Amino acid sequence: MQVKAPRRGPLVAIGGAEDRQEAAILSRVLGLSKREEPVVAVITTASAIPQEVFDGYEAVFSTLGAAEVLDIRIRERSDAADEDFVAMLRRADVIFISGGDQMRLTNILGGSPVLEAIRARHSEGAVVAGTSAGAACQSSTMIYGGSADDSLRKGAVKMAAGFGLVDGVIIDTHFLERGRFSRLMEVGATNPELLGVGIGEDAAVLFKENKILAFGPGHVILVDSSGITRSNVFELDDGEAVTVHDVKMHALVDGYGYSLSDRRVLGPEELGAESLEPRIAYT
């Protein structure tokens, strides 16, 4: 299948709990903007404690050299039509979406002028990055719930429509820390076409054309169900145990990548300058 590349700008998904001291990931996110002093807009809509979350990111992005850190404080749907927020986003070089509850993001931003502004800036080349809920929302189909220890039972993983900033993948976060492998195995059984991208804490992926590049100290687990030979999922009632055979997984670390068109891992030597680019950008 054809995996649609993200639009023009870089798209970064972070697995949550990214380090703020060394800031290996956040510094690369700013570096991707290719501006010395980028304007960063922070969307805290997913969070129940937006002030605290904004303060934290304002501090780290300022330290990393942002010219301005804009507080896009959208709490309800009427805010998402606010012209001031749209104007702020229009001048952002980096749009950063915080963690929290991804259903708040899609519910409040879905179909809004603010989401249109995000898409417009992205297609003009701005960086869009998100962590945890802000990463999960990026795929066309979004996981929003389902306990990992009770998944692989039909209907256990809850899915809804995401922002569709990248197609052909489904993104899960806090992946190793919360043992969410079985969630992406269930997703793959329901539709083997989607590549599962399970991002660990303090790990990130950059979607670039039809490649995924892993970076940061943590792990990225790819769950490729395209070759599954059998599953009982369509025979079951909700709650019954799912079997699925021949799921392929890859554990990637910083410097490794994956070709979405060839469905294979790319090593650092193959990626060459590409895998180094985000590193160089922030040094």
Add this chain to the structure above:
Amino acid sequence: MQVKAPRRGPLVAIGGAEDRQEAAILSRVLGLSKREEPVVAVITTASAIPQEVFDGYEAVFSTLGAAEVLDIRIRERSDAADEDFVAMLRRADVIFISGGDQMRLTNILGGSPVLEAIRARHSEGAVVAGTSAGAACQSSTMIYGGSADDSLRKGAVKMAAGFGLVDGVIIDTHFLERGRFSRLMEVGATNPELLGVGIGEDAAVLFKENKILAFGPGHVILVDSSGITRSNVFELDDGEAVTVHDVKMHALVDGYGYSLSDRRVLGPEELGAESLEPRIAYT
């Protein structure tokens, strides 16, 4: 490679937290003895609360029709040479090893007359079954520690020598509930020859000749690293992030099996009477 079949009797590994009411798994364990009223010996060495654990199993095995439930109360190495315990084990039809700490099991029973008695009864046809720690100890190499959220870092998964009741596999328990997929991915990177057998709670496997048969309400995840194409594990220092590519996984449920010699999943239709046998035995 040749996977050694277990010795003569059935060997059952349970993923922990097996149900005591419906007792789908425990009733099948007794059924495998092919005795109407089997003698069951319960080894509680792994547990810090042996009385409570023994009382629980005595109740459930009695209800299921055991003629006797023997309390093999081994707390230290000197107990493991006790002739009374050896004599009790010699007349057991089912030897059941409780959960707790698997390192207590290998430390206290390793090289003892009691372990020799267990092996002797097993080779004479007795059922050996264990849950949680009592399952993990069954493989030749045993996992005894390593936090799931910090694994896939070199050296994170702790291994030691187990009882070697089955070769060619490495057993992990509470597998889905504690998200231990990354532990078996790390194990597979260190030695791709071993098939990872990750057993969920209230799930079990029967090792029978060169087959693995899954039963019970939960899931069994098999982690086949034999086809991995690359890993950096030997290049790393302890604590560094491990990459591993092309790991194959299978989620099995009751009625499905796996051929250790062919390394492929067997469906219920292929297993035929074999997959049904343990079910018939307890009805």
